[in-house]
Amino acid sequence: DDWEQITRHRNLCLLPAKLTVHQLLENYASAKTHKSSDSKNNKEKAIQEVTAGVREYFNVMLPSQLLYKHERPQFDQLKREDPNLVATKVYGAPHLLRLFTKLGESLVYTPLAERSTSLLIVYLHDILNYIKRNASIIFSNSDYVSSDMCMES
Numbered sequence: 001d002d003w004e005q006i007t008r009h010r011n012l013c014l015l016p017a018k019l020t021v022h023q024l025l026e027n028y029a030s031a032k033t034h035k036s037s038d039s040k041n042n043k044e045k046a047i048q049e050v051t052a053g054v055r056e057y058f059n060v061m062l063p064s065q066l067l068y069k070h071e072r073p074q075f076d077q078l079k080r081e082d083p084n085l086v087a088t089k090v091y092g093a094p095h096l097l098r099l100f101t102k103l104g105e106s107l108v109y110t111p112l113a114e115r116s117t118s119l120l121i122v123y124l125h126d127i128l129n130y131i132k133r134n135a136s137i138i139f140s141n142s143d144y145v146s147s148d149m150c151m152e153s
Helices: 002-007 021-033 039-065 070-081 093-107 114-133 147-152
Strands: 012-015 144-146
Touching: 002 012, 002 070, 002 093, 021 039, 021 093, 021 114, 039 070, 039 093, 039 114, 093 114, 114 147
Parallel strands: none
Antiparallel strands: 012 144
């Protein structure tokens, strides 16, 4: 459990993640779009737009809303080492799931029509189902390390 690893055991996620948010969303998009080459236009565009939107939200929300207090020094160190850090290319699935827990409250402020919001929610659920179906290869306790080890490197 992510919360327990970070808050109780004081561990940190090993970064860069073995499977980054960027890679995970690319894998999802590939799995969903190459199957249906006939209906490429709308469905493929929608998947590309949704995954691009998730990436954007992730990059914006990570520093202020997706990190536990204990993780902030690690982020600050990474940002000092690379001021152009792109969070989706460093962080992995545990942080992506944290984003999904916050998206509902953020979508309220998105200027989308009701139909568009409903369609977006369908795709977000589909991404979550993809993560659930592939959980055994996406998540591992070995993705967490002692915070002492992280801050030394």
